[in-house]
Amino acid sequence: MTRRTTDKKSDDLLERLRLTFQSEADEHLKSMSSGLLTLEQASSGESKSLIEAIFRSAHSLKGAAQAVNLEPIGSVCQPLESVLAALKAGRLEPKPALLNLLHESLDTIGHLVSTDAASLDQRLPLAAAAARRLDDALKGKSTNTEQPDEPVMKAPADTPYVAPNVTPETVRVSIAKLDTVMRHVEELLAPRLAASQRLLELNEAVSMLSAWKKQRARLQPALRVIEHSLQASSQSVVGEPDDHATANGATSRKQELSKLLEYLDSEQVQLKVIEDHLARLSRSTQHDQRVLTSMSDSLLRDCKEMQLLPFSSLLEGFPRFVRELAREQGKTVELSMQGGDIEIDRRILDAMKDPLIHLLRNSIDHGIATPAVRGAKGKPARGTIMVAISQKDSGKVEVVVADDGAGIDVPAVKAAASKLKNIALQDGGRMDEQEAMALVFKSGLSTSPIITDVSGRGLGLAIVREKVEKLGGSIAIESRRDAGTVFRIVLPLMLANFHGLIVREGGQLLVIPTIHVERVMRLDHSAIRTVENRETIPVNAQAVSLVGLGDVLEMPRSRTSEPPRSSTLAVVIEMAHVKVAFRVDEVLGEHEVLVKPLGRQLVRVRNVAGASVLGTGQVVPVLNVSDLLKSAMKQVFTPRAAGASPDGDKGEVTEKRSILVVEDSITSRSLLKGILETAGYQVSTAVDGMDGFTTLKTGKFDLVVSDVEMPRMDGFDLTAKLRADKQLSDLPVVLVTALGSREHRERGIDVGANAYIVKSQFDQSNLLDAVRRLV
Known part of the structure; x- marks a missing residue:
């Protein structure tokens, strides 16, 4: 045992x-x-x-x-x-x-x-x-041939490397435990808000008692006048036999009044005692509330400092990533990193890992050219990417990702934007370079000539900006053609406490995250303009769409008729350069709130991010600003023409777009045909490039999905033949192949393919995403 x-x-x-x-x-x-x-x-x-x-x-x-x-x-x-x-x-x-x-x-x-x-x-x-x-x-x-049977080299037996035996000043704590402590500390906000509410209610009770005491004190003189009047009346009838009954009545009333005055005098003393007691309670409660606030703020600050990690912990893997990606694309890149010792909230580091990786990938894929191309432009063969972190002030840090690549092709950005239905170029495309460069953050916009597993989908930079702004940061872009591109990201050192603007709409209290509230405005109705059947208000000399918050949330309208108002109260919300003004009934002010999730049963509720419990104990929904803006824009830009489809993608699929799948493998051909038909497309098939070209000449198709390695005519030759044909030169081509090398991808670009999907990284969502973007 x-x-x-x-x-x-x-x-x-x-x-x-x-x-x-x-x-x-x-x-x-x-x-x-x-x-x-x-x-x-x-x-x-x-x-x-x-x-x-x-x-x-x-x-x-x-x-x-x-x-x-x-x-x-x-x-x-x-x-x-x-x-x-x-x-x-x-x-x-x-x-x-x-x-x-x-x-x-x-x-x-x-x-x-x-x-x-x-x-x-x-x-x-x-x-x-x-x-x-x-x-x-x-x-x-090995060049040592004298002792081939012995080890080439080993650590000297008499001087082994031993880590210094120092008493540790730190302990290892699992992230899960640290996050648990952090949540418990954040939960202290609820009793702190409740304590503030109790203090407010206690002060209101003291004020009510004081007002009542003043009103009561004003009765004392009137009662004294009545007492003197009764006393004089009783004295005037003394000695008159006929008026004995009257005198007795006056005396009785005087006695009752004296008792009342005596009680009121004693009550005055009791009121003073109660008032003093409430005042002491108010002072002690105020002191306790200040101590609780100070302790919870201090504890929260200390816990946040425990979450701080140096930027170097995030940057360590970047050199290897840059090296491998550059080698894969036949490029030579040197990565320079500065400011890795600056500490920042671990949760911000975790959230920024993917955005920074995307920016590095973007610099290598779009910015840095091959050594031959750089040499032709008089640049060093080795490209340079710099990641620099610097302290902006006591609460912010700036992350700069810069490269010396090709820069942003502004005309190409405008051309790509003009093809997207959800991006409208204002004034016929007459925008300055800075406005045009900001378009690269739009979802779906890409200047890549081909869709691959690395780029071309137009989602990366949109996700980067969304994640940065979700953290309370901002991102800006600077670029010069053939000189390079600089991304400047400003982030908070710590995740700030959640502050929300509490508004009332349709009798319901709602919380809007303050970080996305640009301003609160009260406007006369005369300031509201109608542009293209949409209400707008002027904000900084810019026309901003005005929508009702209750209408966006699809809240039921009150049946009671309200009197017309002389002005409109609007909350202007901005996120990801989208700005909308929401009409509300009342703004109750900004408060620090604790956001709680809705639970597993309500993991994803449109327009709602969670719920908060106010100091009064009332549960209030916290709005999801991203969803809110999308819902508002959908309401603002819903097509009003009869029969118009509000969802462009669904409209395209229901039109039964015709696709030709060219694949010699029966299994792969059936797989691709099944995926596309399930998505709502009409699919025909061909067994090789020659059969595919003949089918395309005799039928009408909107897109071709083709393998590369096929008998008689491969996918590269088929694509080149289509580009040389006047009738089929504009037909989109998606190559789905097992050939994933850089040379094959470049050949796909050279022959004119629109998308190149490697089978080893095949995912039906990648295929459908490429198809939807091209048809």
Whole structure:
């Protein structure tokens, strides 16, 4: 029994050690990956120290893996350490092929580290293959032939690398626990708001008592006059026998009045005692409320500071990402990063990871050209991308993503915008360059000549701006043709407490996030103008659509007739450069509120982001500004012509657009035909390029979906033949193929394909998205 208990304790200890090992391994892998990237561009003088640092990390990682019985990881770390030792001794040179192998080995170790210990044995072939490749590289390139049977290099036995034994000043806390504490601290807002409401009600009670006391005090003189009158009346009838009854009545009334005055005098004292007691309660409640506010604010601030992480934790993976994407596209790119030590809220970092990755991808895909193209323009073959973080003020940080690429082609942006139904170029397209460049943030706009898995869908920059503005930030763009593009993102250092504007509409209280409220306006009816059958109001010399908040939310109208108002109260909301004014009945003011989700039963309710409990205990809906603006724009721009379809996409599908699928594989042909027919398209098929071209000449089609590798005529030749035909030159072509190399993608662009979808990354949503954009 004792032995079983001991074994269980040993297993528990080993499990805890393995969790610690995962964190340590992640740090070593990040350090080695960063070191290898720096080594690629380091001078010979700097290489030695870099290789030494990478070698020590590999040595420490190997020892840590062996300590927790993770032999597959140790089996890769051993030859990795030997290769690094040979590099350190100068027996191997840091050539690109060898550095690529080292990167791949780190990826293998990363997969092994992330694998559950129970499933690690299944990864033994992966570890063995990585170790064999490292051994082969070591044997094939080693220049040391004097002692072939001994290890090429190993860490000196007398001077092993040992981390300094320092008492830790920090502890590791899981993010889930930290988030739980943060939610509990944020929950303190509810009792704080309730305390403020109780204080307000108590002060109102004190004011009511004081007003009542003043009114009562004004009765005292009148009662005294009545008392004196009765006293004089009773004295005037004394001694007159006939008036004894009258005198007795006056005396009785005087006695009753005296009792009343005596009670009122005593009540005055009691009122004073109650008033003093309420005043003391009000002062103590006010003090408690101030203390609660101070403590909750301080605790919330401390918890937010616990959430701060340096920007470097986000930037660590970017050099590798840029390197791999540039290599895939045959480009050479140098990534420069500055300001990584600036700390910011972890939740903001998490939210900004995808937007920054998209901006980097955008710079490589659209901005940086190939070395040959850059050389023809007199630029260095190596392109440059810079990510710089700087402190703006005490509460904001600026992130700059800049490249020295081709810049933004403004005429191409205008041309792409003119093709989209939801983007209208004002004044016949006569907009300045800054206004035109802002169009790149519109959803669906893309200047890419072809749709691929990397670009061309026109969604990326729209999502970037949406996420930035959702965090309370802003994004601006600067660009010069053939000089480069700069994106400037301003973010808060911490997520601010939620403030909402409480409004009343149709008898219902609603909360609008203050961050998106530009202003509140009260206008005379004469200021409302009708433009194209739509109400507008002037805001900063700009006509802004005016809609009723209740109408947008489809709230039932009150049946009681209200008197006409002399003015209109409007809340102007702006998000993602869309501005709409909402007519409301009443604005109750701005308050700090705690937003609660609606629960799993109501995960997604249109126009509603959640609910908030006010200090009075009343539950109030919190509006979703993004949905609200979409609903408002839909109401404003709903086609009024009879028979017009409010949903353009649905209208197109119901027209049964005709598509030809050209594919020699029966399975792939059936799959594509089924996907497109399910989406509402009319589909015909052809077995190869020659059959497809004949079918296109004899029928009418709106789009072609074609494979590339086919007998008789492949997809490239079919596309080129269509572009050379006068009748079919404008027919959109989507290539769906297994050929995913850069050369094949470029050939697809050269022959005139409109979209290029790789089968290994195939997703029916990608196909349907490309089809909807092209037909």
